[in-house]
Amino acid sequence: MRDITLGQYINGDSVIHRLDPRVRLILTLAYIVILFMFNTLLQMVLALVMILLAYALVKIPVKMLLKSLKPIIPIILFTSVLNMFFIKGDVVFSFWKIAVTKQGLYYAAMMSLRVICLLAGSSLLTYTSTPIQLTSALESLFKPLSKLGLPVNDLAMMMTIALRFIPTLLEETDKIMAAQKSRGANLDTGNFIQRAKALTPILIPLFVSAFRRADELALAMECRCYNGGEGRTRLNALKIRRLDYIAVAVFTVCCVLLFMAGRLAV
Amino acid sequence: MSTLRLDNVGFTYQKGMPDEKTAVSGVSLTFEEGDFVGIIGHTGSGKSTLIQMLNGLLKPTTGSVYIDGDDIWDDKSKLREKRFKVGLVLQYPEYQLFEETVRKDIAFGPKNLGLSDEEIDSRVREAAGFLRIPEKLLDRSPFDLSGGEKRRAAIAGVLAMRPEVLVLDEPTAGLDPRGRRDILDVIKNYHEAEKKTVILVSHSMDDVARYANKVLVMNNGTLLYYDSVGEVFKHALELRETGLNIPTVTGILLTLRERGLDVDTDIYTPAAAAQTITDAFRGISG
Amino acid sequence: MDNLIRFENVSFSYGTNKVLENIDLTAGEGEFLAVLGYNGSGKSTLAKLINGILVPTSGKVYVDGMDTSDETKLADIRKTAGMVFQNPDNQIVATIVEEDIAFAPENLGLDPSEIRTRVDDAIRAVGLEKHIKDAPHKLSGGQKQRVAIAGVLAMQPRCIILDEPTAMLDPKGRSLVMGVIERLNREKGITIILITHFMEEAALADRIVILSDGKIAENGTPRQVFSDRERMISLGLEVPPVTELTLDLIGNGLPLEKDIIHPEELTEALIKMKEAAV
Known part of the structure; x- marks a missing residue:
């Protein structure tokens, strides 16, 4: 079923599910930011370990993660190939006119890991949050902007209604x-x-x-x-609880460790 | 001679998936030419799935559907042609209207059949005539019509394809009493004039009892009864046990019989019920 | 203040099209009123006039003494007289049942704890406790319509107007929704104004008002109204099958009262006649 109301959400009661959605959203964003700040292979490997541990907490099978990685394999391959072939340095092996360098391999591995972590991180957010939770999180985080005249509440209401009506309209x-096929409409052939x-x-x-529904809904509201x-x-x-503070603290400690690992590697 | 035959037909949604759900299983029956069949059953009894297999909108996951002896799924290139022998009017058909004028909308089906302009025109007139749509409405936008008129225009759009079998899924849903009567009378007149098969899905036992000559009862995806109206309502008690509404007057007669009044219970119209009750009292007073 | 809802010589037109003319109508606290009439007779307009969605072209509508044309009273009027529509899909706002029921209390700016109490009470009143966390589009039509009723109940209204709430439902959904409506009327004393096309539903009301061509054609108890079959048919309506049977029996010479509207009444009357005859 194309159930957009729940998106990719996997029902569960893990520590990560129980976090305030705002915290989940911010930590995901922070994770993505640090991925781009890191530039050593060791850090990337550790970042991967970090996200895999999070997956273990939610008890999402690795198979599922691999499945969601499938569509981006071409991107990974493409960036890897580019990096491998075009970064100059110590040649590991070469054929025809192309030389594969040590540095090229290093960057290819790092970039691939970065893309994988990026996807795994953002998927974790959608696996553990319903779209409606994300909407309330965004509404709450953007609330200060309503002072500047941005209709944050109304935008959130629109988002909610859209989510509510997508399955109905499908x-x-x-x-x-x-009905139209029964009247001979031909939807499958032709240019x-x-x-x-x-x-x-x-x-x-x-x-x-859709317009009739909108009209009636406006009236009902x-x-x-x-x-x-x-x-x-x-x-x-939404309410920040102790669990949320702990999660932020653990995440921060991990990040600091990762930064230090970067120093060591240099 | 045009018959529609189902042989061990079944349908499973999401087959092979963890959330697979069997909606219909093992249905075998024949709709004879000229029958007026009422289909009844709960929501989720498989009625809607069943009728969508009659015109090839859904492909049975088991068994076959035959029109005039040919399996409609045998030769995919002929599926369209065979599908059009069965005209299907889905629930709330007015939601399918889309053309600028009622005339063009009714012509949509015939046009898809690749007919000549004259032929299309004559079919539109014929269908509008059956549905009692006045000429002056034909050049109006379908979106300006009243609810009942829209419904009739949409049904005309299916009739204009001249199907051998006409299937209607709750054609009276949401209408007022006069609108309900109008639609059912129109269908009855069409049936009497054309002598073609009509299959009517309805929640109203009273309507089925009044208009159909055969009743098909679906329960949990299987065929519970398929017989003449009188025969099926002989099982009024069993029908009531499966939670189906039986005609109001049949319910009254069953109670009277339980309480010792000697009335017939295979009766489903108020007039016939009045007769058997009156007879029972004549019997008592001698 | 006996009359919770009061129409005083109300007329309403869309442009030049007169929809309602000189309507005088009241509904008392705790009354169950059914409104009948063919499509286009002005029923839905009447409903929308009650809670100030529409304002009369002439005349006045009062809800608990509040004039619906007074814009400062609108929120109070809508809180007092809630409205349920025909299509359950088009009145559910949120993606989770409890959040939808919470919608009106949220709009009223109530405390989260008060909202929680009201949501829990409302969901219990319609018997959907098990579905409180479900997505509305996964529910059946009858369940959705009960969610819609709960959403109105959460405003703690004294009157609920229902505009053909069962028209799109199957018999099972219909009887469950009618059960809820009857219960709200009997147990909570909520005034019910039920617009319907089903005569069996109207037979459950205390009083029936029939609209025809924008005017009140009949106003009486179900017994009074249904006993005149010819009149009902001329108004584009019908009588319940049990009344039809009763009238046929009277025509055959059986000594029955002509104002029978419930199946049990007819069977009781006939059994009594049988026992007297034997």
Whole structure:
């Protein structure tokens, strides 16, 4: 099922699941930033170990991680090849006109590890957070900007409604497609222009329905006293707990250790 | 002679996946030409899946669907042609309207059949006639019609393809009593005039009892009963046990019988119920 | 203040199109009122006039004494008279059941602890405790509609207006939703205004109002209204099958009352007749 409401979320009760989503989001961002600050292979290996430990905490099988890495293998190969062939230095071996250097191999390994860590880190965030949690985290983090006139609450409400209606509209698309196929619409053959044209009988009803839904939803929200984001309170207000402080502390210690490892390597 | 035959038909969603779900299994039956069949069952009983297999929208995961003796999935290049012998009107069909005018919308199906302009025009008129859509509405935008009119325009769009078998999934859902009667009367007239097979999926036992001559009952993805209306409602008690609504008057007759009044219980219309109750009282007073 | 809802000579037009004309109508505290009428008879407009979504072109609507044309009272009016619509999909805002039910209390700016209490009470009232953490689109139509009712209940309204709440549901969903509505009326004393196309549902009400062509055509108890079959059909409606059967039996000469509207009444009356005859 294409269940966008939950995204890639894996239901669980691990330490990482229990963190405040804001903390999860900030730590992920911090992790990504340090990946780009590190420039030794040792640091990258340690960063990988760090994220693998986090995966172990959530009990996500490595198989799943590997599966999500699959689409980026070409990118890894491409950057590796570029690095291997074009960085000058001590030649390890060469064939035809191309020389593979020691430095080239070193950078290729480092870059590949960086891309892998990047993906593993951001996936961990989406594995452990529902889109709705991410929305509230962003809403809360951007709250100061509402003083500058950015309608943070309204944007978050729009995001929530979008998430709420994506599955409904996908289902609706299936129904409309079935109805038009029953009337002989040919959606599978023909050249690009023919196919684009064949979409009209799907898209028009879909838009009409989306507008009707929007209209009715606006009415229903008005009936439930919605009056913009101002003055709204929340049922599940985000709250920083002791666990969150501990997580930040552990993460910071790890980062410091990694920095020091970098010094040692030089 | 046009028949629609199902042989051991089954359908499983997400086959082979951990969340696979069997919606229909082992259904074998024949819809004879000219029958008016009412399909009843709970939500999730497999009705909707079943009818989507009748016109090849879904491919059965087991068994075969035959139209006039040919398996519709035998030759994929002929699937479209065979699919059009079965006209399917899905729930809330007005959501499929998209053209600028009602006329063009009804013509969408016939156009996809590759017919000539004159033929398309005559089919649009014929279908609009069956659905009692006045000429002056044909050049209006379908989005300006009332709810009941939209529904009829959408059904006309399927009828204009001249299917051998017409399948309607809850064509009266969401309409007011007059709108419900109008649609059902239109379908009945079409059935009487064309003598073609009509299959009506409905939640209303009262409607099925009033219009159909055969009833198909689905329960948990399997065929529970498929027989004439009178025969199926002889099982009113069993139907009630599976949680299906039986016609109101049949329910009343069952209670009366339990309480010792000698009435027939294979009855499903108010008029016939009034007759058997009256007869029972004549019997008592001698 | 006996009349929670009061229409005083209300007319409403969309442009030149007159939808409602000279409506005088009241609904008392705790009353269960059903509104019938063919599509386009003005039922939905009537509903929207109650909680100030629409304002009368002429005349006044009062909710608990508050004039709906007074914009400063709108929030109070909507809190007092909540509204449930036909399509459950289009009134659920959030992606988790409890967050949706919390939507109105959140808008009212209540404390998180108070919101929690209201959400828990509301979900219990509609019997969906097990689904509190579910995603609404995974629920059945009947369950979604009960979530919508809970979302309104969380405002602690004194009146709930339901605009064809069962039109899109299957029989099982329909009877569960009707069960909830009846219970809210009987146990919590909430005034119910139910717009419906199903005569069996209207038969459960204390009073039926029938709209035709923007005017009130009938206003009486279900018994009074349903016993005139010809009148009902001329208004584009029908009578419940049990009333139809009763009227046929009377036509056959059986001595029955013509205002029978529930199946149990008819069976009881017939059994009594049988026992008297034997």
